[in-house]
Amino acid sequence: MKTKAAVAIAAGKPLEIMEVDLGGPREGEVLVEIKATGICHTDEFTLSGADPEGIFPSILGHEGAGIVVDIGPGVTSVRKGDHVIPLYTPECRQCPSCLSRKTNLCTAIRATQGQGLMPDGTSRFSAGGEKIFHYMGCSTFSNFTVLPEIAVAKVNPDAPFDKICYIGCGVTTGIGAVINTAKVEPGATAIVFGLGGIGLNVIQGLRLVGADMIVGVDLNNEKKAWGERFGMTHFVNPKEIDGDIVPYLVNMTKRGADQIGGADYTFDCTGSVKAMRQALESCHRGWGQSIIIGVAGAGQEIATRPFQLVTGRVWKGTAFGGARGRTDVPKIVDWYIAGKIEIDPMITHRLKIEEINKGFDLMHEGKSIRTVVVY
Ligand code: NAD
Ligand code: AHE
Ligand code: ZN
Numbered sequence: 562m563k564t565k566a567a568v569a570i571a572a573g574k575p576l577e578i579m580e581v582d583l584g585g586p587r588e589g590e591v592l593v594e595i596k597a598t599g600i601c602h603t604d605e606f607t608l609s610g611a612d613p614e615g616i617f618p619s620i621l622g623h624e625g626a627g628i629v630v631d632i633g634p635g636v637t638s639v640r641k642g643d644h645v646i647p648l649y650t651p652e653c654r655q656c657p658s659c660l661s662r663k664t665n666l667c668t669a670i671r672a673t674q675g676q677g678l679m680p681d682g683t684s685r686f687s688a689g690g691e692k693i694f695h696y697m698g699c700s701t702f703s704n705f706t707v708l709p710e711i712a713v714a715k716v717n718p719d720a721p722f723d724k725i726c727y728i729g730c731g732v733t734t735g736i737g738a739v740i741n742t743a744k745v746e747p748g749a750t751a752i753v754f755g756l757g758g759i760g761l762n763v764i765q766g767l768r769l770v771g772a773d774m775i776v777g778v779d780l781n782n783e784k785k786a787w788g789e790r791f792g793m794t795h796f797v798n799p800k801e802i803d804g805d806i807v808p809y810l811v812n813m814t815k816r817g818a819d820q821i822g823g824a825d826y827t828f829d830c831t832g833s834v835k836a837m838r839q840a841l842e843s844c845h846r847g848w849g850q851s852i853i854i855g856v857a858g859a860g861q862e863i864a865t866r867p868f869q870l871v872t873g874r875v876w877k878g879t880a881f882g883g884a885r886g887r888t889d890v891p892k893i894v895d896w897y898i899a900g901k902i903e904i905d906p907m908i909t910h911r912l913k914i915e916e917i918n919k920g921f922d923l924m925h926e927g928k929s930i931r932t933v934v935v936y
Pocket of ligand 2: 601603604612613614615650666671730856857880881
């Protein structure tokens, strides 16, 4: 079939809108009509050329929602008409990782997914006979896409596509990092670096679990009001303080008799390796946990004095907020419908697919929290 898509032709180039060819669903696969897709910073990261796994030409996008319009042989868990969210972290429930109950990082199809291919090693997208690669197993910047059935979460059909698409990455990543990865307890102190589409969801996750002090750190002062909107209690712009941000934050989070300072939990939602170090070092001695969410470019590395870990700080990372997609994503959709979590105010811009490059401009300019493309 033919489908309209925004194609990443080469690193650093604007996406090109074109009609592409898409092969139908094979064994264990589904064809999904994408109704809406968010633009995440990770799409920009890959388009910029910084992603070691970036392949071109490809169809980016991994934060979508849509309807199953066809199924391949052997598909049992979804049927035509089901509303689904594509999962860049699938959940096969059979691989050693899924069975371990220790991680959400299903390994069933990760190797081919990283090569921009379907599990059988083929690409279903092409144009003029030239292969176009899939992206993160989703390619939601195409109006229609194929996915393995283990990589879709069936969700409540009452939920609006143009809002729940954000649960396909940003919402689940931010809230999941708090609940699944850090397991933040009520009354905790936390510092969130980067108040964008992910960081604001970490903040609303912290509010949800009852954290006491929620410090937001961003280089952009316009993010202060955004953080406060979702539960941030204090804001710091590193450019506006005297000296190093780490002692400043440690001092700010002093509580209790020992007056040592440092947060119980810190989160990097920037992708800056400098901010990742600052986040680790602004954790509380003895028990502070720092969670890396941000994705850093090829060749970049994190560093700290080992003494930081010897003295009890813990460095952790999280992918998709530790969420098991087919199990957890439908629950998060229900939380949204029940009003337990907010999504609507974070969607600052809506665009047509023809306007998608404007969404990347808005992100570069720091003007958007989430731009959603509606097909
Ligand atoms: P965004 O562009 O919406 O927000 C980033 C924010 O960080 C901006 O407000 C920016 O001003 C701020 N910032 C940048 N450098 C900073 C610094 N040194 N100190 C303080 N603030 C700084 O991006 P987003 O969509 O929220 O994504 C954030 C990061 O999370 C990206 O690296 C993205 O690739 C990554 N991500 C990871 C996962 C995962 O599963 N681990 C999922 C989604 C996104
Ligand atoms: N391809 C990059 C890594 C990118 C990355 O870490 N992706 C996150 C999701 S970001 C969503 O916005 C992730 O899920 N990682 C786990 C995985 O298996 O990819 C690189 O550096 O090679
Ligand atoms: Zn993302």
